[in-house]
Amino acid sequence: MTTPSTPPLSIPDGSRSAKLPVIEIRGIVRRHGPVTAVDQVSFEVRRGEFFSILGPSGAGKTSVLRMLAGFEDPDQGDVLIDGRSMLGVPPNRRPLNLVFQSYALFPHLTVFENVAFGLKMRRVAPPLIAEQVREALTMVKLLGKESRLPAQLSGGEQQRVALARALVNKPAVVLLDEPLAALDQQLRQEMQVELKSIQEQAGLTCVCVTHHQEEAMMMSDRIAVMHQGRMWQIGAPREVYERPCNLFVSRFLGVSNELPGRLEGLVGEHRRFQPSDDEQPPLLVHPVSDEEAGRSATLSLRPEQLRMTHERPARPDPLLRGRIEKTLFSGSNTKYLIRVGHDRLWEVRHRSGTHLPPFALGEPVFLSWSASDGRLFFE
Amino acid sequence: MRHSSAGLNVVSLLAMLFLYGPIFVLVLYSFNAAHLSMAWRGATLKWYAALMHDEALLAATANSLLIAVVSTIGATCLGGLIALGMDRLPGRRQLLIEGTLVLPLVIPEVMMGVALMLFFVMLNMPLGLTTVILGHIVFNIPLVTIMLRTRLRKLDPALGEAAADLGASSWQVFRYVTLPLLRPALWGAILVAFTVSLDDFLVTFFTAGPGATTLPLKVYSMIKSGVTPEINALSALLLVLSMSCVGLALHLQRREV
Numbered sequence: 001m002t003t004p005s006t007p008p009l010s011i012p013d014g015s016r017s018a019k020l021p022v023i024e025i026r027g028i029v030r031r032h033g034p035v036t037a038v039d040q041v042s043f044e045v046r047r048g049e050f051f052s053i054l055g056p057s058g059a060g061k062t063s064v065l066r067m068l069a070g071f072e073d074p075d076q077g078d079v080l081i082d083g084r085s086m087l088g089v090p091p092n093r094r095p096l097n098l099v100f101q102s103y104a105l106f107p108h109l110t111v112f113e114n115v116a117f118g119l120k121m122r123r124v125a126p127p128l129i130a131e132q133v134r135e136a137l138t139m140v141k142l143l144g145k146e147s148r149l150p151a152q153l154s155g156g157e158q159q160r161v162a163l164a165r166a167l168v169n170k171p172a173v174v175l176l177d178e179p180l181a182a183l184d185q186q187l188r189q190e191m192q193v194e195l196k197s198i199q200e201q202a203g204l205t206c207v208c209v210t211h212h213q214e215e216a217m218m219m220s221d222r223i224a225v226m227h228q229g230r231m232w233q234i235g236a237p238r239e240v241y242e243r244p245c246n247l248f249v250s251r252f253l254g255v256s257n258e259l260p261g262r263l264e265g266l267v268g269e270h271r272r273f274q275p276s277d278d279e280q281p282p283l284l285v286h287p288v289s290d291e292e293a294g295r296s297a298t299l300s301l302r303p304e305q306l307r308m309t310h311e312r313p314a315r316p317d318p319l320l321r322g323r324i325e326k327t328l329f330s331g332s333n334t335k336y337l338i339r340v341g342h343d344r345l346w347e348v349r350h351r352s353g354t355h356l357p358p359f360a361l362g363e364p365v366f367l368s369w370s371a372s373d374g375r376l377f378f379e
Numbered sequence: 380m381r382h383s384s385a386g387l388n389v390v391s392l393l394a395m396l397f398l399y400g401p402i403f404v405l406v407l408y409s410f411n412a413a414h415l416s417m418a419w420r421g422a423t424l425k426w427y428a429a430l431m432h433d434e435a436l437l438a439a440t441a442n443s444l445l446i447a448v449v450s451t452i453g454a455t456c457l458g459g460l461i462a463l464g465m466d467r468l469p470g471r472r473q474l475l476i477e478g479t480l481v482l483p484l485v486i487p488e489v490m491m492g493v494a495l496m497l498f499f500v501m502l503n504m505p506l507g508l509t510t511v512i513l514g515h516i517v518f519n520i521p522l523v524t525i526m527l528r529t530r531l532r533k534l535d536p537a538l539g540e541a542a543a544d545l546g547a548s549s550w551q552v553f554r555y556v557t558l559p560l561l562r563p564a565l566w567g568a569i570l571v572a573f574t575v576s577l578d579d580f581l582v583t584f585f586t587a588g589p590g591a592t593t594l595p596l597k598v599y600s601m602i603k604s605g606v607t608p609e610i611n612a613l614s615a616l617l618l619v620l621s622m623s624c625v626g627l628a629l630h631l632q633r634r635e636v
Contacts, residue, residue, distance in 0.1 A: 069540075092545075098540075107560070108560055121547045122546055
């Protein structure tokens with residue numbers, strides 16, 4: 001094998017059209033015995049994109065990642081990388097590298113040897129290896145720790161070695177399996193910023209699997225929400241958060257304050273919504289295209305869309321009465337849980353430092369929002 | 380607390396004395412100048428010197444070492460392959476194989492010796508060095524496999540996947556990741572197998588033919604004509620060799636990363 005001469009890490013590959021997808025997944029199905037772990041999943045990942053697969057554990061997202069890496073093959077469908085089918089191609093021949101959740105650093109090798117592993121397998125000349133390992137370690141800020149063993153590093157440093165070990169091979173795609181799950185909260189937030197800036201700086205294409213919705217939203221260009229083996233929605237973080245396609249996605253991406261009910265006739269440019277709990281007065285909702293009067297639906301609102309007041313607001317906005325059941329102070333925020341129905345709690349958050357009047361436990365309050373904010377989900 | 384721990388110390392001391400007292404006496408008397416009596420007549424190394432000139436004894440030593448080396452190599456190769464191969468089987472079948480492997484360790488060794496002898500006779504194999512070596516491989520395979528399995532189970536399966544993901548072929552995964560991580564356990568297994576083979580009496584007794592006398596068999600036959608200080612000296616040497624092997628094996632296992 002000849003020595004491959006590769007461009008430096010910081011130059012994104014512009015030789016091929018940026019519009020061509022690096023990864024194309026076409027209707028893959030994966031069964032584990034009677035369980036269908038992945039069910040007809042299709043998506044594309046564009047060059048230079050940070051793409052996250054978000055879902056609760058058991059959603060099938062790790063299976064998708066393992067099929068990309070080549071540890072498993074789909075029972076149906078196709079996996080294409082740079083337009084080439086990867087079916088039957090073993091992991092060591094695929095142009096991508098995986099950062100493992102457990103990092104999987106080789107405990108008997110030093111930091112340098114760990115990072116150099118992929119280059120050594122490709123028989124890159126030793127002087128080139130030294131140079132490229134240095135470059136990768138600079139990028140993850142680990143220069144000077146080359147001769148340490150993984151056991152002598154902190155969790156954050158181990159994470160960086162794992163990242164450098166993948167980056168140094170300049171893969172077409174870096175796969176990240178719950179990359180920050182093993183770090184404590186503060187380090188995790190630092191690494192989110194850092195990982196994102198490394199990805200942007202090096203023009204990396206990343207596919208990340210996570211169950212952490214805030215992390216996925218902060219780092220990703222696009223998010224795919226997976227549940228029970230299926231992909232429910234793919235889109236930019238803001239789009240998926242603000243316009244979730246169903247209740248599951250809505251609940252998984254953030255707090256969803258919900259109210260089941262039935263749609264009734266038009267009132268001006270709005271439609272009337274009668275909550276199932278008949279004690280609640282009818283509300284106005286923004287009309288959704290081709291919805292029908294008489295259909296059951298669930299109204300969902302994000303906490304930040306709600307205004308909480310002591311007095312009944314003057315504007316004719318939709319409104320619910322409630323009683324404060326719990327206040328949870330967490331430093332920058334205070335979270336209020338408000339009982340709005342007999343088995344229904346809604347959540348509102350107030351930022352600390354804003355001069356909103358304080359609310360006490362048990363106090364009756366009014367929750368109002370603008371009619372165009374609420375999202376309706378049909379059964 | 381202090382009181383009960385003092386009592387514990389006394390009991391421990393008695394137990395140690397019971398276990399190691401006879402061995403200590405044996406080693407001590409290998410330096411006794413007196414030939415036949417148990418009376419102490421001053422220290423000497425002459426029994427050790429006499430060992431070095433005993434042709435039959437030297438031949439037995441050569442046999443013992445040859446058997447130990449060859450059977451250790453054989454058992455390590457086969458046991459190692461079993462240990463590595465088991466990883467690729469579904470969990471239930473792994474348990475089955477593990478159970479089958481432990482069996483030779485709990486079967487009385489006399490039965491094992493007799494069974495092996497009958498087996499070789501049935502095959503019309505003349506009893507000799509070959510049969511002893513085969514016998515030793517049989518009882519050493521489970522030892523090697525179990526020691527290596529213990530280590531393999533502790534390894535993160537993602538390590539092999541990580542290596543493959545970084546471009547390593549299955550041979551390279553073994554060469555650069557699995558083998559180095561297995562090395563301390565492998566040396567431990569080799570030393571234990573070597574020691575067990577060197578010390579074995581029963582299986583050797585039943586499977587050895589003429590010309591395949593090993594050190595333990597030799598000691599046994601010498602004892603028939605009375606316990607001489609020479610036997611003490613020989614036993615002391617065997618003891619030192621076995622203990623250093625086991626000590627080294629334990630030391631290597633402790634250094635596992």
